[in-house]
Amino acid sequence: VQANKVGRRVRLSNMCGREFLRGLTGMPGAAAAAVTSSVNSSSDPVIEPPALVFGEFQHVLMNLPASGIEFLDSFVxxxxxxxxxxxxxRVHCYxxxxxxxxRADVIARAEEMLGCxxxxxxxxxxxxxxxSKLMLCVSFVLPSAIAWKDVDEGSVVKRMRTNDAAHPPPL
Incomplete structure (x- = not known):
């Protein structure tokens, strides 16, 4: 960031991708603003980062090809x-x-994760x-029925909880 002199245009984060997305999209009570990190030990002061305020964005790049599709349900x-x-x-998922x-396989898997x-x-x-193994990028505009969907209890929430348990956020 410093070497490329893009500090004013780039924000770096290291948090759970699901929580990061919730913070970016303005979800009320998003845990992204409450993520804390400890410097050395639990007795050290806790630093709370500011709430994520980026404005609206036009593209999302999910560049972890081994697990990117598994995070698509975060958009529901x-x-x-x-x-x-x-x-x-527009979502671009590697x-x-x-x-x-x-091509048909990755589109079908993306549709399965989003439920539409x-x-x-x-x-x-x-x-x-x-x-016999290809890296692909599947791209689509996020459907409004998914973006605005009310999520209470259901298969997507249960899947998200299962994925979160299998992939805890970094410490």
Missing amino acids: GAFDRRSWQGALP CFSKAADA KLPDAEAHIVRDVAP
């Missing part, structure tokens, strides 16, 4: 109509596939990473 009900006024973002029809069809979804091959 993630946007607050009261604070989000612009168009919903992922791997070993399927014969890799993605009529404008496109997938392109990024590179061949191993015999």
